Structures are given as C-alpha cells and as structure tokens.
Amino acid sequence: MRAIARHRWGSPELLALDEVDPPAIGDDEVLVSVRAASVNPYDWHRTTGTPYLVRIGSGLVTPRATALGADLAGVVAATGRDVTAFRVGDEVFGMGDGAFAEQVAIRPDRLAPKPADLSFEEAAAVPLAGLTALQGLRDRGGIRPGQRVLINGAAGGVGTFAVQLAKAFGAEVTGVCGTGNVELVRGLGADHVIDYTRADFTRDGRTYDLILDVAGNRSNAARRRALTPGGTLVLVGGPKRNRWTGPLGSLLRMLVAALFSSRTMVGMLAKHSHADLLMLRDLLDSGQVRPVVERTYPLAETANALRHVAGGHTRGKVVITMA
The missing domain is CATH 3.40.50.720 (NAD(P)-binding Rossmann-like Domain)
Incomplete structure (x- = not known):
C-alpha cells in the first residue's frame, strides 16, 4: 500500500510516498481502508520538527516514527477477534496515527460511525x-x-x-x-x-x-x-x-x-474522547454542525496540502484523498 512517510525533519518536500506492507491488526483493533484524511497544523509541526520542543520524545535528530496524519474517514476492511463495535464494510471516521496512508490499524474507541449524509472528505475534516x-x-x-x-x-x-x-x-x-x-x-x-x-x-x-x-x-x-x-x-x-x-x-x-x-x-490542547466524537457525530446527523472543506489534494500531493495549511489562511479544512 502507499503511505506518506517522513524520514528526516524538514520541509514538506522531504516527505516520501512509500510502498509499505499493510499494517497488521491486533485482537482489539480494526483495519480501516482510508478514503480521506484531513490536514492539521499538528501535521506541519510533526513534519518540520518545529518548534523544536516537538522533537522531545520524537527524535532530536531524525524522527523515530515515520507515519503522518491523524484525522481519517474510511471503510472497515478487517476486525480483530475481540472487536464487536464494528463489522467489515462499516463506514467510519475518527483519529488514528498514520492517517496519510491507504490503510490504518486503529482501536475501535477512536472511531465513530460516519454520518450517512457526509462524504468521506467531509467526515475526515471533523475529528x-x-x-x-x-x-x-x-x-x-x-x-x-x-x-x-x-x-x-x-x-x-x-x-x-x-x-x-x-x-x-x-x-x-x-x-x-x-x-x-x-x-x-x-x-x-x-x-x-x-x-x-x-x-x-x-x-x-x-x-x-x-x-x-x-x-x-x-x-x-x-x-x-x-x-x-x-x-x-x-x-x-x-x-x-x-x-x-x-x-x-x-x-x-x-x-x-x-x-x-x-x-x-x-x-488548551484537544484530547481524544470517544464520547465527544460521538457527540459530534450526533450534531452532524442533526444538521446543527457541518464541515467546511476548502479543497482536496491527492495523496501524492500531501506536501502541497501541508504548505497550504501552513499559510494560515485556510477556509475551513484541507483534505487529502487516496486518489
């Protein structure tokens, strides 16, 4: 599968589009085929390693982990034997490390059912x-x-x-x-x-x-x-x-x-909360909240998406698709 990887701290041009093996899932995880992943300032910091405080615990000279991306929406492709919350084929959205990839292994408590009226791009913009x-x-x-x-x-x-x-x-x-x-x-x-x-x-x-x-x-x-x-x-x-x-x-x-x-x-810094993700899902379902997506980029143009967000004048969210 294809995945965006950072092998060095620095500008987005240093990012690589690697061919890697699909992730193995544990008994308490699901495998999600990612359809869309949104870009956050968080991803810029984890790409460039700035401010330098970001590197504490993540690798002072080179990144210890290569995966990037957090927000995602997609379809459950496989489930661990202990998972009961989701089935293969369920459409979901949530947060998982390495979302800038075609597949991600993730715990069910970091996911929620995707609102039926939202596209994958819109759902990925939410978490x-x-x-x-x-x-x-x-x-x-x-x-x-x-x-x-x-x-x-x-x-x-x-x-x-x-x-x-x-x-x-x-x-x-x-x-x-x-x-x-x-x-x-x-x-x-x-x-x-x-x-x-x-x-x-x-x-x-x-x-x-x-x-x-x-x-x-x-x-x-x-x-x-x-x-x-x-x-x-x-x-x-x-x-x-x-x-x-x-x-x-x-x-x-x-x-x-x-x-x-x-x-x-x-x-403040946001923290993951399954209850809050479900609350957002309910607000989306009711129409009280709707995502604003300014534009999308294909996975191969992730560097351009990061530069766009780093400019500081994004209108709503920027989303990466797996095209």
Whole structure:
C-alpha cells in the first residue's frame, strides 16, 4: 500500500510516498481502508520538527516514527477477534496515527460511525478541529446559553466548528475573519461578523463573556480589554515564529498575565474522547454542525496540502484523498 512517510525533519518536500506492507491488526483493533484524511497544523509541526520542543520524545535528530496524519474517514476492511463495535464494510471516521496512508490499524474507541449524509472528505475534516472547538468552548470556556461569545479566527478549521457549536450551545456568537470569509461565517450562523481588515474587536468597545482565540494575533492587554469582568479567554493558537517554543511562549505570557487579572485566561490542547466524537457525530446527523472543506489534494500531493495549511489562511479544512 502507499503511505506518506517522513524520514528526516524538514520541509514538506522531504516527505516520501512509500510502498509499505499493510499494517497488521491486533485482537482489539480494526483495519480501516482510508478514503480521506484531513490536514492539521499538528501535521506541519510533526513534519518540520518545529518548534523544536516537538522533537522531545520524537527524535532530536531524525524522527523515530515515520507515519503522518491523524484525522481519517474510511471503510472497515478487517476486525480483530475481540472487536464487536464494528463489522467489515462499516463506514467510519475518527483519529488514528498514520492517517496519510491507504490503510490504518486503529482501536475501535477512536472511531465513530460516519454520518450517512457526509462524504468521506467531509467526515475526515471533523475529528481534531471539531474536538478542539467543542472542548475549548465547553470544558475550558464553560460556555452557557445566552452568553456573548467571540470566535477569533472564525473561518479556519477550528473556527468554523466553533461558530456552529457556540450557536448550538445557545450563545450569541460573533465571528472574526477576513473580508473574503464574511459571508461564510455568517452562513454558519454567526449573529455578528467582524472583518478584521476594517475593525479591531479589541477596540470597538464591545465585550464578551467568552473569547475562543484561534488566531492568537492580539496582545494579552488587548484581549483582556474585550472581555467582560469575570469573562474567559481560551487560547487555542498563537504566533509560531519562535522555532524553539512556537506558540508556547505566547501561552506562558498569557498565563502570567492571568495571575493579575479578574478574567480567566487559559490555553488548551484537544484530547481524544470517544464520547465527544460521538457527540459530534450526533450534531452532524442533526444538521446543527457541518464541515467546511476548502479543497482536496491527492495523496501524492500531501506536501502541497501541508504548505497550504501552513499559510494560515485556510477556509475551513484541507483534505487529502487516496486518489
């Protein structure tokens, strides 16, 4: 089978499209024939080895593991003898290491049935971005009905899910995006949309009970100014210019600033949760949430897909197909 592999840290051009043996599955695993896999900033970091903190535990000089990719959608091709949750032929989506490949071995608790109304490309776009948005709003942000919620970076992978989820939680939602994405964000259900090229949400006098900051492009002082007293900021993304720490430096500065503020300011990384994946599946089935896929790339053009996502202006998600 074909699989994307990284044999050295560095630019996406160093990635290889290898011919490898299909993975063997354990008694508690399933074999999924991957139809689509989405690209996340996480994959860029695991390709380039930057920030250098990524290499701790992963190989300081060369990567210890060659596989790439996390989000996937496909069809169950085989099951281990202890697996009862899925059968051969079931359409599934979820998260598994090495998703940029034609087949992946994965535990059933990292999968959910694919919503029938979604294509494989749409389903593959959901897991990591959807879990990040859900857990950021609900678990770290404590979102409640009637709150004023702002999503900074509303047109990206996490942001498009966050706008829809915040509406599903009963919030009044404001999305911040560029000019070309205003109608997209409004169409996702945002009550208000701010074009960041024309207005600065930290200076217009409006305040919010909860800010989910995916873009991470404002100072701590500016973000505090946009929060109500007692409001909450959840920082998902941040500047990636520092090759040693990436967005970690911004997060640490924010946490220090939080010690001297009445506002709650926290960072987050999504964690896998089977219950949350099933919750997303139910929201997709009900039509309350829908994925936004900007474009697809064939497996052989994974390097181009990674460069596109690294540009920082993706409209929704970028997806790789096994064509």
